[in-house]
Amino acid sequence: MGIVLHLSHMFLLPKDSLKIKRTKNKGYGVFARKNITAGTVISDYLGKIVSNADYDLSNDKQGLYLMYLSDYASIYPDLSKPGPHLVNHSCKPNCWIYVYESHTLFYAIEDITMGDELTISYLLSPDNGTCIACTHSCKCESINCTRTMHLTNEKYKMWQNYLNKKRKKIKKVKELYDSILPPLQLYPITLPIDPIYKKIYS
């Protein structure tokens, strides 16, 4: 049972490929209505460009909709429209983020079967007592569920090192706070899958 909502341009697949419906215990989720091949680009995380320094986290207690863009800026999606912000976290995600021309794309890192929920890792920094009244418990129910969306110190470091190497190759986005990040003219259809993803959740 599920409702088919009008999917916004933030999803890069044909409209009949995905469905947004309520999950048992995680609010809404994004589900495949067709098989999706590993490597397929699914969405671009678009929204308002906000300054990391000025962003008031009390707007959004969990901070989970804010997508890191650079050391200075993040993207805040339009929550009134369906978009990739509805993709839930999992400790065994079938999608991952890919920074492409300063945009954050979601893409499949394994074959996804019709009916499966699309999931991603939120890659939260380790909670070394810094996450006040942490609400980031994980309910993904995968066999290797760590019960938290926070990565361990070791895995977070692994991810940051990987990102830093990639970021050097990316030209800096011209940041215009409070403006809307426009979609790219052209999107890749598929992207390469790096083995680091498996290392982070193993």
Ligand SMILES: [Zn+2]
């Ligand atoms: Zn937390």
Ligand SMILES: [Zn+2]
């Ligand atoms: Zn989990």
